[in-house]
Amino acid sequence: MMDRLKQMNPVFLVLLLLFVAIAILSPYFLQPTGYMNFLKRAAPIAILAVGQLYVINSGGFDLSAGALVTLTVIGSSILLDGEASATWWVILAMLGVGVTVGTVNALVVSWLRVPSIIATLGMMITLSGIALTWSGGAPRGYLPENFRFFGRFLIKDLPLIKILPVAVIVMIVVCALLWWLMHRTNYGKRLIAMGDNPKAALLAGVPLTQTRIVAFAMSSISAVIAGILLGGFAGVSTDVGVGLELQAITAAVIGGAQLLGGRGTVGATIAGALVLQAMFTLLNILGFPKPVRDVVQGLILISAVVIAGYRRRRSGG
Template identity: 80%
Template sequence: MWDRLKQINPVFLVLLALIIVIAIISPHFLAPTGYMNFLKRAAPIAILAAGQLFVITSGGFDLSSGALVTLTVIGSSILLNGDPNATWWVISVMLGVGVCVGVINALVVAYLRVPSIIATLGMMITLGGIALTWSGGAPRGYLPDTFRFFGRTLIKDVPLIKILPVSVIVMVVICGLLWWLMHRTNYGKMLHSLGDNPKAAAFAGVPTVPVRMLAFVLSSLSAVIAGILLGGFAGVSTDVGTGLELQAITAAVIGGAQLLGGRGAVGATVAGALVLQAIFTLLNMLGFPKPLRDVVQGLILISAVALATYRRRKSAG
């Protein structure tokens, strides 16, 4: 049994421990409204982290995802202009923008040989500038109920759980598709080999540019979907996506992803996002201010990276 326990990713044990602590402090958390609202709040970052994982596994970073979330919310509110009939074509346009952003990031990294952290940092600044210029630096327009449906609608009278947020359904579907792509297709194998050793992957016949491009596109599409959910229950804001890219990277690292590439699991990354949300929930319950939350997130990221580096060196030795 001890050998079996050692094979379990620690992130699941940490998540269980945090849930127990939260339930002790606030027994209401165990009610359907408690844990479903928790999952509703965690859904955007879980989707964002699952998409970010593809870029991390390939050996890169996507720092533009948070700015793309902001652009999605602001751009959708301006394009919609309060018209509920425009919801679907606006969502299609924003998904198209996400594809374009992912392709540009991948081309800059693959052909111009720019490190992904620099390329996506430039894209982050560019998208942030576009969003601020387009909106005039202040929220404009509003999101109709047809758009906000995905983020704030609750399906009531569901057997056993009573309520089911639509955002949780979206999270399960999107993360399930990403899990299948990562762990049940040849693309996932090629992605891991690319991140583990790019030169060896190229010699083995892996189409490195298309594999890397799809990883960036999936990350950008996940950012757009996360933006749609955040716009649904948070409304229009010019800083809605600020810092989310670091939260996504932190969630992936907590789940065991290697920042140098070659290793990552979608299920563990989603669990890492839930751990991050559970920590934030616990800090709020204890009355700690938001700046302390940022400190805790930074310490978690540093500790997780240090631990992952130590394990990699130990296994290599």
């Protein structure tokens, strides 16, 4: 029993402690509407973090994810402008943009040998520029109700849980598919092998470029889906995705993902996203302003990276 506890990822214990603290300070959290609304708010960052995990496990970073979230919201609102009948083709178009962005990121890294942090930083600036130019720097257009359905609709009058946000269903489905692809397919094995040692993986016959393309595509598709949910939550905003890429990286690292070298798991990354959201919730309950939240997020990221590096040195990895 003790051995199992020692082997358990500490992120789950931290999450439990945060839940207890929130419940003590705000008993509403223990009610079905309380924890379901918490999961609803956490859904976009959880999806974004799991997508980011694919790139981290490949040995890189994707700093363009937040800008792609913004472009998804702004682009969808302008293309739709309240026209509900166009919702599905606009969603498909945005997913196509996500695949294109991910593919370009991967090809720049693979073919031009540009470090992923530089390549995706350039893509982030490009996407932000496109979004601001397209919108004129201010919210434009309108998101119809059937587009906002994914982010704001609640299934009500259910037994036990009473309500079930559609955003939570989207999170479960997307994260389950990404878990299956990473942990139950040969692709996932190739991804981890590439992240651990690219040269050895290449010698073993792993197609590095194709593997990297899928990883970056999963990250970009996740960003588009997160953007759709966030557009449903709060409507159109020109800064909706600002900083989300760092939150996603932080969540993955909290979950135990090793930067620049594989070995992260989807389940622990989701727990890391919930820890981050729980931390923000706790700070809000305690009345701390947003700048304090940013400081705490930065300290968490630095601490998690230091701890991960220490563990890796001890294990000889």
